[in-house]
Amino acid sequence: MLIYLQTIESPAEQSKFERLYQAYRRLMFTVARQILPTDQDAEDAVHDAFVKLAKHISKISDPVCPKTKALTVLVVERTSIDLLRKRRPTAALDEADFGVQADPTQATELARCLLQLPRPSREILLLCHRHGYSVREAAQLLGISEAAARKREQRAREQLYQLCKEAELL
Amino acid sequence: MIPDELLRQAAGEAEEAILAGLPEETPHTFSPRFCRRIAPVLRRGSHPHRAAARAAGLILALLLTGFVWLSVDTQARNAVFTWLRGTVDTAFVYRFHSQQSVQSRSCRPGWLPEGYREVKFWDDDPGFSRIYENDNGDTIFFQYMFGYSGTALYISDAPPPTSIQVGDLTADYYPANTEGGKNCLVLIDPSANILFNIHANLTQDELVYLAQNIIIENK
Numbered sequence: 001m002l003i004y005l006q007t008i009e010s011p012a013e014q015s016k017f018e019r020l021y022q023a024y025r026r027l028m029f030t031v032a033r034q035i036l037p038t039d040q041d042a043e044d045a046v047h048d049a050f051v052k053l054a055k056h057i058s059k060i061s062d063p064v065c066p067k068t069k070a071l072t073v074l075v076v077e078r079t080s081i082d083l084l085r086k087r088r089p090t091a092a093l094d095e096a097d098f099g100v101q102a103d104p105t106q107a108t109e110l111a112r113c114l115l116q117l118p119r120p121s122r123e124i125l126l127l128c129h130r131h132g133y134s135v136r137e138a139a140q141l142l143g144i145s146e147a148a149a150r151k152r153e154q155r156a157r158e159q160l161y162q163l164c165k166e167a168e169l170l
Numbered sequence: 171m172i173p174d175e176l177l178r179q180a181a182g183e184a185e186e187a188i189l190a191g192l193p194e195e196t197p198h199t200f201s202p203r204f205c206r207r208i209a210p211v212l213r214r215g216s217h218p219h220r221a222a223a224r225a226a227g228l229i230l231a232l233l234l235t236g237f238v239w240l241s242v243d244t245q246a247r248n249a250v251f252t253w254l255r256g257t258v259d260t261a262f263v264y265r266f267h268s269q270q271s272v273q274s275r276s277c278r279p280g281w282l283p284e285g286y287r288e289v290k291f292w293d294d295d296p297g298f299s300r301i302y303e304n305d306n307g308d309t310i311f312f313q314y315m316f317g318y319s320g321t322a323l324y325i326s327d328a329p330p331p332t333s334i335q336v337g338d339l340t341a342d343y344y345p346a347n348t349e350g351g352k353n354c355l356v357l358i359d360p361s362a363n364i365l366f367n368i369h370a371n372l373t374q375d376e377l378v379y380l381a382q383n384i385i386i387e388n389k
Contacts (some may be wrong), residue, residue, distance in 0.1 A: 001328040030195050043203070065188055100192055100193065103191040105190075106186075112187075126185060129177045130178065157172055161172040
């Protein structure tokens with residue numbers, strides 16, 4: 001027996017969601033498979049990531065564009081890492097070892113500062129300040145409580161501030 | 171504190187670097203299991219013209235395609251403000267239809283079998299979940315959803331439910347269809363427009379008793 005909660009609202013959003021699905025499902029699977037040990041686990045992560053994205057589809061203006069592509073990767077990475085933790089509850093996992101490794105060669109100094117942040121800090125800043133999600137929405141996409149997300153966002157800003165100061169950007 | 175504008179710029183530039191590091195897509199044929207699971211999420215997107223129907227027309231269409239009313243009073247039907255149960259392919263679907271949303275409240279079981287304690291609360295408004303666990307690792311999944319336009323609960327890979335009484339209300343009971351699987355009870359409180367989904371290794375009687383003793387509190 002499989003049970004799902006679906007919360008897609010308008011016809012435009014439904015169409016948007018399907019375009020997003022068609023465009024990025026294979027990329028999302030590729031990213032998930034680099035983190036998870038089996039195809040089935042990776043498919044589970046892709047499914048769960050799409051369920052999360054469906055709930056927040058209204059914030060996506062263009063379903064097929066680099067920005068949305070990056071969002072789908074972020075969500076499926078987080079979902080995959082969380083699933084891996086469930087599968088290996090006793091193993092120590094360094095999140096820096098998993099997921100897409102950003103290419104820093106063409107990154108600006110400012111971008112490098114943000115990329116140096118621990119993955120959870122980076123994720124919350126990208127969701128809130130790049131994709132325009134509220135802290136509450138970001139919490140739902142990341143699978144954490146709103147309070148935890150709020151603290152994380154605050155801490156991430158402070159961490160980034162320190163890194164920018166050290167890089168003499170501020 | 172880092173200025174917002176600088177933060178947005180950093181996020182945009184960092185994202186470009188992340189995109190530059192993306193792996194090449196590997197060919198993959200998604201399994202039938204995945205396709206079956208993702209279908210309910212996509213289904214309405216495949217037929218946007220159907221979803222475009224206005225409430226009254228939509229209800230007529232749903233009735234014509236096999237949807238049935240589920241224990242709602244006349245006033246609620248007239249107001250087009252209710253949960254509907256129907257079937258889509260092999261899935262049973264509970265969908266809320268209204269132009270307005272229902273205010274969220276806090277719900278919890280007023281009774282639990284001995285030894286169970288709450289281990290997780292998940293606020294995913296309009297759906298909320300509480301998970302209870304005993305020392306043997308048995309879990310009770312207690313989910314409640316408030317009427318919110320576009321919200322739907324899908325139950326697939328399940329045999330047709332049987333109607334059972336929970337106090338004055340009629341609930342749907344889905345017995346486990348796999349060895350060691352969980353029984354499921356879906357109950358709609360039409361006065362509060364809340365849908366409850368209880369999924370556990372409990373007997374039908376225990377599920378009914380649990381559902382009869384749900385506490386609904388104002389937030």
